[in-house]
Amino acid sequence: MKLGMLTACLPQLTLTEIAAWASQAGYEALEVAAWPSTGGRDFEAAHLPVADFGSRAADETRALLAHHGLEISALAYYENNLHPDSERRAAIHLHLKKVVEVASALGVPYVGTFVGRDWTRPVADNLREAEKVFPELVEYAGERGVRIIIENCVMEGWHPDGYPGNLAYSPELWEWMFSLGLYLNWDPSHLTWIGIDPVTTIAPYADRIVHAQAKDLQIQSGKVDRYGFFGKAVQRDDPWDTGWWRYRVPGRGQVDWNAVVDALYENGFTGTLSVEHEDPVWSGTEEKVKTGLEIAHRTLRPLIAA
Structure with missing residues (x-):
């Protein structure tokens, strides 16, 4: 198992700058953000020029990683691969394929994305639509030696009413998406707030958990008694603010990282545990984000065998 970090929390820095810092901070791998440089979501980061990635860029990227003793996990x-707007969906699929091509050129085994959801249609319709959409994407990736991995994030802020916007949040849905040739980028934080014990989900799906994200979650005492499970309804200016829980860096929330790492080892996980930093306490400035990543490293490094 290697300890890595997702670069999306430092969108203002270049990959060169992130690699230098991450290596010095003791990280071994980078999960590299590859959104379009034009942006779209407010936290997007474009750390590889996937739209125009030639052999020179590939050579420079490999040299950068070798210089700092890092790998790309x-x-x-x-993004929402079932977006209700057909033009937007087509653009997402086109960019996803470009990301796959860059992964193949660099020898990176995985590309992470979301299933997503068309929030104008029932869940059952979305499942049938995904069964039409994903086989072609999975085949495109497979032909290039790449697997598509899906993070089990609920993405409740994508739905206008705060309901799940990514149909990959539960073991029931994992079993369905595995049948489409997809793999799992397993994240315990999302399971925690929807009432699923993360540790219990590792053994049954160990053969499909090929990458994992390390993000913690803090449930704020007493708040769910006011807002209920689905969160704020009357005053919810920020669609991501449920009012009763928030993401934290590992070690500052309720996830039992000793149990998580132990279960991953016991069930044969040999991939990368990648810190995903979305902690509002350690955000706002580059210095605070880096401090958050250092806290995560101090929490997780002692648990991972040398």
């Missing part, structure tokens, strides 16, 4: 483009 996965490329990250977490």
Whole structure:
């Protein structure tokens, strides 16, 4: 198992700058953000020029990683592959394929994304639609030696009413998406707030958990008694603010990292545990984000065998 970090939390820095810092901080791998440089979501980062990635860029990227003793564990483009707007969906699929091509050129085994959801249609319709959409994407990746991995994030902020916007949040849905040739980028934080014990989900799906993200979650005492499970309804200016829980860096929330790492080892996980930093306490400035990543490293490094 290697300890890595997702670069999306430092969108203002270049990959060169992130690699230098991450290596010095003791990280071994980078999960590299590869959104379009034009942006779209407010936290997007474009750390590889996937739209125009030639052999020179590939050589420079490999040299950069070798210089700092790092590897790329996965490329990250977490978008809504079932977007209700047909033009937007087509653009997402086109960029996803470009990310796959860059992963193949660099020898990176995984590209991470979301299943997503068309929030104008029932869940059952979305499942049938995904069964039409994903086989072609999976085949495109497979022909290039790449696997598509899906993060089990609920993405409740994508749905206008705060309901799940990514149909990959539960073991029931994992079993369905595995049948489409997809793999799992397993993240315990999302399981925690929807009432699923993360540790219990590792053994049954160990053969499909090929990459993992390390993000913690803090449930704020008493708040769910006011807002209920689905969160704020009357005053919810920020669609991501449920009012009763928030993401934290590992070691500052409720995830039992000793149990998580132990279960991953016991069930044969040999991939990368990649810190995904979305902690509002350690955000706002580059210095605070880096401090958050250092806290995560201090929490997880002693648990991972040398």
